[in-house]
Amino acid sequence: MRDSVDPLRRCVAQLSRLPGVGERTATRLAYWLLRQDPEVASEIGAAIQELRVAMVRCAVCQDVAAVDPCPRCADPRRELGIICVVERPQDIAAIEASGEFRGRFHVLHGAISPLEGVGPDDLTIRALLGRLSDGVEEVLVATDPDVEGDATALYLARVVKPLGVRVTRLAHGIAVGTELEFADRSSVARALVNRREL
Numbered sequence: 001m002r003d004s005v006d007p008l009r010r011c012v013a014q015l016s017r018l019p020g021v022g023e024r025t026a027t028r029l030a031y032w033l034l035r036q037d038p039e040v041a042s043e044i045g046a047a048i049q050e051l052r053v054a055m056v057r058c059a060v061c062q063d064v065a066a067v068d069p070c071p072r073c074a075d076p077r078r079e080l081g082i083i084c085v086v087e088r089p090q091d092i093a094a095i096e097a098s099g100e101f102r103g104r105f106h107v108l109h110g111a112i113s114p115l116e117g118v119g120p121d122d123l124t125i126r127a128l129l130g131r132l133s134d135g136v137e138e139v140l141v142a143t144d145p146d147v148e149g150d151a152t153a154l155y156l157a158r159v160v161k162p163l164g165v166r167v168t169r170l171a172h173g174i175a176v177g178t179e180l181e182f183a184d185r186s187s188v189a190r191a192l193v194n195r196r197e198l
Helices: 007-015 023-035 038-054 089-098 125-131 147-163 185-193
Strands: 082-086 104-107 138-141 166-169
Touching: 007 023, 023 038, 082 089, 082 125, 089 104, 089 185, 104 125, 125 147, 138 147, 147 166
Parallel strands: 082 104, 082 138, 138 166
Antiparallel strands: none
């Protein structure tokens, strides 16, 4: 009974919910928090609470940002003729870090995965299609090089090509099974430069 209200155990249980954080790491973090000044934990908690309240989804590219439209969509220096389609918001950082892409982005918020019950209607594909009449000449599909990413890329090629828009895919440089956000800069840069037609 006492364990259910023990603040340390409760903190460890909550920290263990974070991706990549097991019980041992969560325990280490909890003890680290105990050694800090009280305002450290308060500031961390406030930042986490504010995150859900302050962040919005950009109506244009579907990225998460503090403003709508996001700074990238509002930037007039971005190339208008190409849209890079990614699975997750954090994938944009990997593309931007390569220094090879100056176009616009679109975030799908997932990939087609029939086994997990995720179909095209569960992604932001309709919003992407709505953007294609705006002078877009190429859609660069930068989904992960795995089964779900490939299925999503093939589906996008099937629905975008009939609209007269070129569809390309990231090429060599990113190993199969690698999540884009964890690929190194030079691999992402090579994949962008060597993209191929779908």
